[in-house]
Amino acid sequence: MKIKSILYKAESNSHWLEDQPEICYPNSFEESIHLPKIMGQGDIRAIHIRQGIHLYLFNQKPLQTIIIEAQKPDGLLEIDFLVSGQIRLYGINRKDYCDGASGKSCLTLSKPTSDFGLSKDCPTLYAVLYIHPDLLREEMDGGHILAKGLSRQVEGLQDTFNHLSSVTDSMHLVLKQILDCPYVNSLRRLYLEGKIYELLAMRLEQLITRDKSINSFRIGSQDIEKVEYAKELLVRQMESPPSLIELAKQVGLNDFKLKKAFREITGTTVFAYLRGQRMEKARLLLEQGDMNVTEVTFQVGYQNPSHFAAVFKKQFGVLPSSII
Structure with missing residues (x-):
């Protein structure tokens, strides 16, 4: 390089x-x-x-x-x-x-x-x-x-x-x-x-x-499509996400196969992926400057601003208040 x-x-x-x-x-x-x-x-x-x-x-x-x-x-x-x-x-x-x-x-x-x-x-x-x-x-x-x-x-x-x-x-x-x-x-x-x-x-x-x-553990092309659909649903419903069982029903897989296929395809778990997407959206909202930290907390599906701040700091190394 x-x-x-x-x-x-x-x-x-x-x-x-x-x-x-x-x-x-x-x-x-x-x-x-x-x-x-x-x-x-x-x-x-x-x-x-x-x-x-x-x-x-x-x-x-x-x-x-x-x-x-x-x-x-x-x-x-x-x-x-x-x-x-x-x-x-x-x-x-x-x-x-x-x-x-x-x-x-x-x-x-x-x-x-x-x-x-x-x-x-x-x-x-x-x-x-x-x-x-x-x-x-x-x-x-x-x-x-x-x-x-x-x-x-x-x-x-x-x-x-x-x-x-x-x-x-x-x-x-x-x-x-x-x-x-x-x-x-x-x-x-x-x-x-x-x-x-x-x-x-x-x-x-x-x-x-x-x-x-x-x-x-064989993953077929239909399973890949269903995992992609699961990712889409998690992002779309991040304010009030479905449980693993509910998500599996929505995409047409049982919960065990969804967990296995999701991890093999994405390299992470279902809810680690959701957490990452929430943090990325939170960072974007904070950078835009139209919401305060509490408003962003609820916008991305967290109910406790202190817990949200701790997760955000673990993800990005800084508190959300420093982004505004």
Whole structure:
């Protein structure tokens, strides 16, 4: 990944402004990228352990809403870890975007261009690991380390493949150990390489476990359509959502199959998905500035403003009152 420039909105100016990051090289395999002080605190670290494996760590508290314009390596396996905070991933020319969910990890194939945004006053810890597919073409326990779906993606037989999972406490610990590495010089490189491979092993294990689950629990095209319909109903009825049994009846599945299929397809549970959608709508309403926190609380289906504030802070790292 090459960071080309950074756009930001200052308090006194509603237009996007552009600035360049400051880059220093503490050793032969690391870069430390600092944003201008007007934009925020923290840094971006790039670790290039060897050819074909790179880790980027974003440890930021932006003082302004910023967009980082980045050029990514094309055709590598990309694994994102949003440990805390909030990140907005943009499509080509920033016409489309999606918001990353805190505590989630996405495994996909990298695209050459992808800008992403960080929200003002929202502390964010975000890591991106890039691996060349050839480094993973080794056998493990008598089978290919890559699941079949990922193998087809790497070989260009699928245009869209992604696997969503949770950032576990163990992954969080390894990322913190990378940030706090106590060694220098060659020992530092050895330590960081070991930790990066440990992180990779944890994440691929989630993928392999998921593929074994899918092999024992078949999901048909009609089930996929019903899960998509269930997602639509949850968003439409988030103020007063149906119970799991009611939702299953509405989409034409039993509750057990809905739970299993929903998790396999989306990578999360029914009500974790609902919570995430509620929080995204709440953030949007707060940013629009037409409602106070209590009004937004009820608008997205919560009855207790204190509970809503706690869930919101867990999702985005800040209290809802700081968004207004």
